[in-house]
Amino acid sequence: MPCNWENVDEIKRKLRSLKKLEIKIRSANTFDYAEAAGRQPKIDLVWDRFFNINNAGNSKARYSLENILSMSKEDFKDVINEFFFNVYYKYYMENGIVNYSLYDPEILKWMGLPPHAGLDDIKKRFRELAKKYHPDTGGDSSKFIELMENYKKLVE
Structure with a gap:
């Protein structure tokens, strides 16, 4: 409303x-x-x-x-x-303040996750998107590559 x-x-x-x-x-x-x-x-x-x-x-x-x-x-x-x-x-x-509980909010938004998403949420969403974008299942290969790059940035 x-x-x-x-x-x-x-x-x-x-x-x-x-x-x-x-x-x-x-x-x-x-x-x-x-x-x-x-x-x-x-x-x-x-x-x-x-x-x-x-x-x-x-x-x-x-x-x-x-x-x-x-x-x-x-x-x-x-x-x-x-x-x-x-x-x-x-x-x-x-400022070089390392906080490992924070993930890049732009990547989380790209993946369709809220800013407060945890590692388990990220992994679950990654698997869903990987199935959707994987070229072997008819997905978009450029989106799959972008997903892989973004996932790597989040979990490293």
């Missing part, structure tokens, strides 16, 4: 605050002269891949303002949770 958002500007403000929060989190340990001069630091933001609050088409963004406005509050919470999982994953990787 779609949520009745009362004010589009309020949603835009909330999404912009998420962007500022990501910048704070990810640039906490670095001194950036651009930031000191009052400009935003030059980092590849997860926010840019998730949200597009302008009406202009942005193929990099998963969720447009229109998508968000049509979501239920529960769906929106799931999007925010996925966003923060991606932000902290990126932060850990950039």
Whole structure:
């Protein structure tokens, strides 16, 4: 059931605050002269891949303002949770913080798994997709190769 958002500007403000929060989190340990001069630091933001609050088409963004406005509050919470999982994953990787319980959220999404999927979930889904994409069973060989590469990245 779609949520009745009362004010589009309020949603835009909330999404912009998420962007500022990501910048704070990810640039906490670095001194950036651009930031000191009052400009935003030059980092590849997860926010840019998730949200597009302008009406202009942005193929990099998963969720447009229109998508968000049509979501239920529960769906929106799931999007925010996925966003923060991606932000902290990126932060850990950039800062050399090794956490073996975290898997690349982009690969998990490609496999159709949630960001919190465990090794057993990954193995089970891998077997399902391997049966689907294996060339001997009429599957797409390029998808199978991509699956193998992604699986290798997850389990190594």
